[in-house]
């Protein structure tokens with residue numbers, strides 16, 4: 619642990635996976651996060667059982683990966699540590715049907731995102747620990763980083779500590795999935811949920827795809843070739859972000875030309891301007907006051923009409939077609955396609 623920062627950050631030396639030696643961890647769900655947590659914990663020496671419904675297509679993937687699989691209810695009954703890694707929208711049902719009836723006093727209920735606890739969709743009994751270890755990464759990279767002896771930063775929060783050991787056990791879990799290699803920040807469920815929802819909407823997923831599409835469309839509508847627009851606005855973004863990831867904004871500015879730096883510094887804030895900032899504040903407010911979550915819950919109750927439509931429109935965007943054709947011609951594309959095939963056999967998230 620270090621006190622150089624505004625908040626506590628834990629590293630490998632602060633955690634001991636053997637804290638979980640006498641426990642069985644039930645990992646419910648074998649999707650993006652589920653497969654990564656289950657496999658990383660298993661390889662860290664933790665006793666893992668994966669909880670999946672009979673007939674779930676994830677079952678064969680988990681079994682082929684050498685993991686023990688049971689129904690969600692049986693997995694919870696066997697375990698003292700229950701990691702809830704089914705989609706946020708199904709967690710309340712899974713909780714009601716399979717978790718609650720099989721929870722015992724002193725068990726731990728562990729989440730990778732605090733949505734259902736923070737917005738009161740799951741109300742656990744008072745005699746269990748409720749914790750969160752939330753990797754700040756897509757699940758597939760939690761797995762890839764672990765396999766490459768690297769780590770993924772994560773957040774840790776304790777909502778309820780009845781045993782007195784909640785923190786120690788959550789740290790052991792965080793170490794087991796590889797998060798303490800990169801740093802685990804202590805936070806609250808509220809701070810994790812609000813910052814995570816804001817981040818994915820405004821910057822990571824929503825903001826960046828919108829920026830890419832606007833850039834692409836501006837060029838193509840002005841008569842430039844779709845292939846050039848794709849390389850300029852999508853492909854090269856990864857290369858630029860890699861530099862920021864490695865060395866901050868400064869390393870990126872140092873690597874690009876002075877012309878790019880001057881153009882970026884003068885035009886960037888004119889394009890992504892104060893109005894965008896106001897929109898971000900609005901999105902944050904809708905997260906904070908629960909409006910976004912209410913909308914998402916109702917959208918699911920209505921069987922996702924808006925979500926399905928928007929997903930389809932995104933799939934149909936011209937940039938997806940151009941990109942697919944260009945990526946297929948990358949010299950290393952065959953190797954990548956093979957690796958992806960292997961991964962998709964391993965992880966079938968939607969079943």
Ligand SMILES: NC(=O)C1=CN([C@@H]2O[C@H](COP(=O)(O)OP(=O)(O)OC[C@H]3O[C@@H](n4cnc5c(N)ncnc54)[C@H](O)[C@@H]3O)[C@@H](O)[C@H]2O)C=CC1
Pocket residue numbers: 646647648649650651652670671674675676690702703704705706708712730731752753754755756757758966967968969
């Ligand atoms: N996707 C990501 O990279 C991240 C996800 N999280 C959080 O992790 C949790 C899990 O999210 P993902 O990994 O994206 O989920 P996912 O959508 O990849 O999970 C699918 C898995 O859940 C199982 N499943 C689906 N419906 C089920 C049901 N009714 N009963 C039992 N099992 C069911 C499927 O069989 C599959 O194994 C969520 O709380 C999410 O917010 C946190 C950080 C990043």
Ligand SMILES: CC(=O)[C@](C)(O)C(=O)O
Pocket residue numbers: 753754755756757814818822823
């Ligand atoms: C990958 C991640 O951390 C997200 C964007 O918060 C999520 O998938 O929910």
Ligand SMILES: [Mg+2]
Pocket residue numbers: 753754755814818
């Ligand atoms: Mg996140």
Ligand SMILES: [Mg+2]
Pocket residue numbers: 731814815818
């Ligand atoms: Mg998220």
